[in-house]
Amino acid sequence: MNKKISIQDTYGERFQHCWGCGPKNEGGLHLQSYPGEDGETCVCQVTPDDQFTGGVPANLFGGMIAMIFDCHGTASAAWFAHKNKGLDLTPDTVIGRFITAHLEVDFLRPVPMNEPVTVTSRLEELTDRKAVIIMEMEAAGQPRAKAKMVAVDVKKDM
Structure with missing residues (x-):
């Protein structure tokens, strides 16, 4: 079975x-x-714990x-740039890294705790240096938030 x-x-x-x-931050969320x-x-699923209540x-x-949105958006940018080069994800892949240059979030409805939340992203624009990513967060079949991100590739000397 392939993981x-x-x-x-x-x-x-x-x-x-x-x-x-x-994946190597022991105390992290590991999204x-x-x-x-x-x-x-690109898709990310998470179930927020009670400790993250507002x-x-x-x-x-x-x-x-x-x-x-920040973590999923930069991962999505990396994937879309990787895919644009005609590459797949394999166990040996070391993907290019992107960071957030701009993140705009619209909060539409409350996001419930202890229920699955899905974030879906799509590519709006890709250049040699940046990716514009559009995202939507949904839970219980309803949109909860949306975001637009400009992510830039990380230079080797950064």
Whole structure:
């Protein structure tokens, strides 16, 4: 049986320590993003724990919503750039890394705690240096937040 490879699992060693999505951050959330089966999207699923509640009980706080978009968006940017080069994810892949240059979030409805949340991204624009990513967060079949990100590739001397 083939295990799906998350985009974050293909980050180079120095990029695997992010609190939100780094596979090597022991205290982190270990968010994982995967290329969608349609080849045009990336998907991340997470179930927020009670500790991340916001000012309104039983709802996810806004900073955590933005952090999920941040980690998933940069992973998506890396995947779309990788795919654009005609490459696949394999166990040996070391994918190029992107970071957030701009993140704009619209909060539409409260995000419930302890329920699965799905974030889906799609590529709006890709150049040699940047990717523009559009994302939507949904839970219980309803849109909860949307975001637009400009992500830039990490230079080797960074």
